Amino acid sequence: MWSDVKLEKNKAKQTPLKHSAALHEEAKDFCFLASLILSLQREIMLQNKANPTINKSTGLPRKRFYRARAHSNPLSDSHFPVPLSPSHVDYSLHYPQLFPSSYRSDGSKKIEFADIGCGFGGLLISLSTLFPETLMIGMELRDKVTEYVKERILGLRVANPGQYQNVSVVRTNSMKYIPNYFEKGQLSKMFFLFPDPHFKEKNHRRRVISPHLLDEYAYVLKVGGIIYTITDVEELGEWMKSCLQNHPMFESLSETELDADPVVKLLSTATEEGQKVARNGGQTFQAVYRRIKPASQENS
Amino acid sequence: MGVGREDCAVILVDEAGGASHNDSIRGIKYGANGKLFVSAGDDKLVKVWSTESWHCIATVCSEKRVSAVAISNDGLHVCFADKFGVVWVVDLPGVDETQAPLNKKAVPLLAHYCSIITSLEFSPDGHFIVSADRDFKIRVTVFPKKPLDGAHEVQSFCLGHTEFVSCLDFICTPDSPQGILVSGGGDSTVRMWDIISGSLLDTCAVGAKAQFESDTTEGNCSTVTDICTIPACTLIAVAIQSLRGIMLLSCDLSSRTLSVMKVVSIIGENFVPTSLGSSISGGLLWMVTGASKLRGSDISSLSRVKVISGFEKSSPDASEQEPAVLVDSEIPGGAKLLEKLQGSISVDEKVFLAAADAVKTAMCNLLIKKQYSDEKREFRKRTRNDRKSKH
Numbered sequence: 001m002w003s004d005v006k007l008e009k010n011k012a013k014q015t016p017l018k019h020s021a022a023l024h025e026e027a028k029d030f031c032f033l034a035s036l037i038l039s040l041q042r043e044i045m046l047q048n049k050a051n052p053t054i055n056k057s058t059g060l061p062r063k064r065f066y067r068a069r070a071h072s073n074p075l076s077d078s079h080f081p082v083p084l085s086p087s088h089v090d091y092s093l094h095y096p097q098l099f100p101s102s103y104r105s106d107g108s109k110k111i112e113f114a115d116i117g118c119g120f121g122g123l124l125i126s127l128s129t130l131f132p133e134t135l136m137i138g139m140e141l142r143d144k145v146t147e148y149v150k151e152r153i154l155g156l157r158v159a160n161p162g163q164y165q166n167v168s169v170v171r172t173n174s175m176k177y178i179p180n181y182f183e184k185g186q187l188s189k190m191f192f193l194f195p196d197p198h199f200k201e202k203n204h205r206r207r208v209i210s211p212h213l214l215d216e217y218a219y220v221l222k223v224g225g226i227i228y229t230i231t232d233v234e235e236l237g238e239w240m241k242s243c244l245q246n247h248p249m250f251e252s253l254s255e256t257e258l259d260a261d262p263v264v265k266l267l268s269t270a271t272e273e274g275q276k277v278a279r280n281g282g283q284t285f286q287a288v289y290r291r292i293k294p295a296s297q298e299n300s
Numbered sequence: 301m302g303v304g305r306e307d308c309a310v311i312l313v314d315e316a317g318g319a320s321h322n323d324s325i326r327g328i329k330y331g332a333n334g335k336l337f338v339s340a341g342d343d344k345l346v347k348v349w350s351t352e353s354w355h356c357i358a359t360v361c362s363e364k365r366v367s368a369v370a371i372s373n374d375g376l377h378v379c380f381a382d383k384f385g386v387v388w389v390v391d392l393p394g395v396d397e398t399q400a401p402l403n404k405k406a407v408p409l410l411a412h413y414c415s416i417i418t419s420l421e422f423s424p425d426g427h428f429i430v431s432a433d434r435d436f437k438i439r440v441t442v443f444p445k446k447p448l449d450g451a452h453e454v455q456s457f458c459l460g461h462t463e464f465v466s467c468l469d470f471i472c473t474p475d476s477p478q479g480i481l482v483s484g485g486g487d488s489t490v491r492m493w494d495i496i497s498g499s500l501l502d503t504c505a506v507g508a509k510a511q512f513e514s515d516t517t518e519g520n521c522s523t524v525t526d527i528c529t530i531p532a533c534t535l536i537a538v539a540i541q542s543l544r545g546i547m548l549l550s551c552d553l554s555s556r557t558l559s560v561m562k563v564v565s566i567i568g569e570n571f572v573p574t575s576l577g578s579s580i581s582g583g584l585l586w587m588v589t590g591a592s593k594l595r596g597s598d599i600s601s602l603s604r605v606k607v608i609s610g611f612e613k614s615s616p617d618a619s620e621q622e623p624a625v626l627v628d629s630e631i632p633g634g635a636k637l638l639e640k641l642q643g644s645i646s647v648d649e650k651v652f653l654a655a656a657d658a659v660k661t662a663m664c665n666l667l668i669k670k671q672y673s674d675e676k677r678e679f680r681k682r683t684r685n686d687r688k689s690k691h
Contacts, residue, residue: 075414077669079677085459175413176435179457184498205384205414211450212386212411215441219454248452294452 001276002070002197003232003283053151060155063120066148071196072141074175074206080143082172086183094168095135111135111182114220115191116174116208119273121149121167123193125156126270128167130262137181138169146171175208178216185222189263192229194273197236209240211247218249221291226253230267230286232277237285250289258288321345327380331371332422334580336392338378340366346380346406348392360390360404368419373426377447379409381417386410387431389447410441410451416666418465424472424479428455428495432465434667438483440495456498463487464667469529471536471551480551482536482558484524486667490538490549492558504558510543523663528576530585530611535561537585537608539573541660546573546587546608548623564608564623570652571606574659583611584632585623589655604652605641607631 053065083089089111091099098109113131115124118138127136140146149169156164172181195208204210209229217227227250229240244250258264268274268284277284323343330337330351340346346360346369364382371378381387388406415433422429422443429443429451438458441451463486470479471492480501481493488507491500507522526539534551536558545565549558573587590603607626628638672680 079672084462176415179437179439180459184454184456212408213413215410215452215454216413218452219457248449 001232001273001280001282002194002236003234003277054155058155059159061148061151063148066120066144066151068142068144074141074173074208078173078176080171082177083180086179086181086186089181091135094137094170095165097165098135109135110186111137112187113137113189113191114139114174114182114187115193117141117192117195118149118169119145119194119271121152121169122271122273122275123191123266124149124167124169125152125164126266127263128164130266132163132166135166136168138167139172139174139181140169141171141173143171175213178220182220184219185225187220188222188225190217190221190225190227191267192227192240193267193271194231194277195229195236197231197233199233199235204239207236207239209243211243214243214247214250218247218291223291223293225291226261226263227289227291228263228267228286229288230274230284232273232282232284234283234285237287241285241287244287244289248294249291251292253288253290261288264288321347326365326367327369327420329369329371331375332373332426333375336371336375338369338371338380340369340380342366346378346390348378358390358392358404360388360406362388362406368417368431370420370422370429372429372443372447373422373424379420379429379447380406381420381431383416385412385415385417385433387412387417387420387429389451391448407448408450409447410439412437412439418667419468419483421468421470421481423481423495424470425477430468430481430495432468432483434464434669436461436463436465436485438465438468438481438493440481440498456495458483458491458493458495458498458500460491460493460500460503461485461487461489463523466524466663466667467527469527469536471529471534471553472531473534473553476553480553480556482527482529482551484527484538486523486663488522488524488540490524490527490536490558492551492556494556501556502558504549504560506538506540506547506549506560509560510540510547510563523660525574525659525663526576528578528585530578530583531580532583533611535611537576537578539576539587541656541663542572544570544572545625546576546585562623564625566606566625569604570649570656571604572652572656573606574655584609585611589652603642603655605631605638 053062055062092101112134113127113136115138118124118140121138124136124138138149140149146169153164153167153169192208198204198206221227231237231240245252267286268278321339321341321343323341325339325341327341328339335351337349337351338346342365344362344365346362346366347356348358349355350357362380362382364384366380367383368381375392377389377391379387379389387409389409390404390406412431412433415435417431417433419432427443428440430438430440432438440455440458442453442455444451458481461483465483465485467484469482471482472479481495482490483493484490488505490504490506492502494501506524510522523541524538525541528537530537534553536549536551538547538549540547545563547563548561550561551558571589573589575588577586578584585608587606587608588603608623609626610623628635631638
């Protein structure tokens with residue numbers, strides 16, 4: 001929970017060993033996992049070859065093996081492979097059942113939803129069944145977390161034949177490589193849920209919502225496409241809202257439109273981060289905006 | 301690496317008011333009609349000059365070091381890019397000689413996410429501003445009617461380079477007033493683009509060809525350092541690291557392809573051009589090699605200028621005149637001009653090598669991404685501060 005991060009840091013200065021509620025929650029997770037491990041121990045010992053990072057009964061990955069630090073530096077030089085251009089994105093790797101051959105032919109289905117900084121993938125999983133016909137991808141910078149989501153999707157695909165074929169995840173720095181993955185106007189929804197708040201002013205340029213990056217998001221979003229943001233940090237919520245409000249290519253959704261959109265409800269409930277905030281009774285701040293054609297372009 | 305290009309017989313910019321440049325110049329450019337000239341570099345000053353009197357008409361302070369500059373085609377705006385990937389814009393007053401130099405404030409126009417911008421160019425019709433960066437990207441942005449509000453509409457991304465993009469230029473002919481973009485990069489290729497769609501039209505692997513021509517093969521140092529299109533014909537001059545001379549590419553506009561026409565070698569001197577510029581009227585290509593500062597070197601004069609002529613006649617009937625390197629006395633302005641540009645008429649041979657080397661190191665340090673092995677990366681992680689405190 002990001003709103004705790006700042007608290008944590010401030011607390012750490014005075015009483016370094018004090019735990020926050022969030023940490024207690026995590027400890028609870030650990031206890032639960034530990035009991036699960038005990039109950040499954042025999043089973044695992046019987047099958048020595050089995051991957052210990054996978055929960056045997058559900059086939060899903062066990063989070064304790066995929067924990068990673070919350071921060072990741074988006075400015076550092078990347079060392080992972082990046083597709084040369086959107087036409088080089090290998091859909092058969094991401095959606096093997098839907099794209100059996102290596103490269104998709106032109107005009108076939110393209111990815112329409114992008115969850116930027118998908119974390120442990122809670123939203124993607126919920127969206128997958130809500131929009132079974134839509135291709136969606138999560139983008140995450142942290143290697144371990146991406147691995148977790150990958151395993152989670154694979155597990156879900158095995159457990160639910162025919163389902164979850166439309167979701168995938170990729171490890172990338174979306175702040176740098178969005179145009180390498182999506183063509184102009186390809187996306188209809190983009191999600192920025194509980195992003196790293198980067199409290200310090202000198203780190204504001206690392207924020208995933210910034211006036212200049214919105215130009216790129218407007219480029220990959222089709223006219224009418226929607227950008228969803230939510231955070232539990234009030235300061236960041238205001239920042240994201242003002243960035244979107246001041247951008248000529250975005251307009252806010254009306255209250256009735258927000259109520260009618262089933263996705264809006266998922267923002268605070270589907271993600272791990274959102275659930276944590278709800279458990280701790282935290283507040284969330286959301287901003288949902290539509291990509292529009294700016295007034296200056298109308299006559300062209 | 302301080303690379304300059306001078307393609308005009310009148311030289312020596314005089315310093316009228318305001319602080320003058322006191323560090324390496326990274327970018328210079330003429331405006332579309334030749335009336336304005338802009339220069340900027342490591343001293344974080346962007347200076348706009350009137351080319352009639354060579355008076356400085358505006359000085360803009362940048363927060364960061366400047367890596368590229370451009371003047372809008374209507375001459376009303378100057379854009380400059382800094383090392384943190386932000387392109388800034390400042391509006392210019394009319395060229396008014398009587399006014400004192402203005403100190404203007406720039407506003408951000410667009411940004412590449414924290415990536416060094418290597419080149420900035422306006423499309424010939426003035427509708428787009430094109431920026432190239434170290435992350436292999438070329439971004440084509442609609443240049444808005446009110447640039448001070450920022451440029452938010454991206455027309456396209458030209459993706460295809462597999463290393464940093466070092467230079468941009470437009471081929472502009474009466475048949476294609478919109479212009480065709482050409483770019484050179486660290487992947488030893490020159491590529492041709494349609495900026496409206498961002499699609500790659502053709503790729504010419506000049507590196508392989510250059511290795512073949514210059515018998516000194518020193519590994520993969522065939523980075524394209526500069527390209528320059530020759531006006532009025534569809535030729536592109538390409539400067540390549542370790543090539544003593546330039547490579548001429550011809551562009552077929554109907555089939556939209558690039559092909560190597562010939563290599564013009566410079567015989568007798570170790571001259572590896574680092575910067576190119578073409579004169580608008582005379583059909584001359586000016587080539588410069590040089591470095592403004594060299595560490596651990598006592599050489600004072602570090603530039604050499606050479607000129608190639610004979611482009612106009614080469615395309616219709618090639619037999620009449622071939623592009624050829626002019627001897628120093630044939631250069632317009634002659635020895636006098638050269639003396640001013642170079643500091644002295646004769647330049648020490650080792651200067652060339654030192655300059656070419658300096659450019660190579662500068663490009664390596666700045667633009668090529670560091671590659672760490674997995675083990676090294678793990679090791680760096682282990683020594684991270686936040687990990688230490690936990691264990």
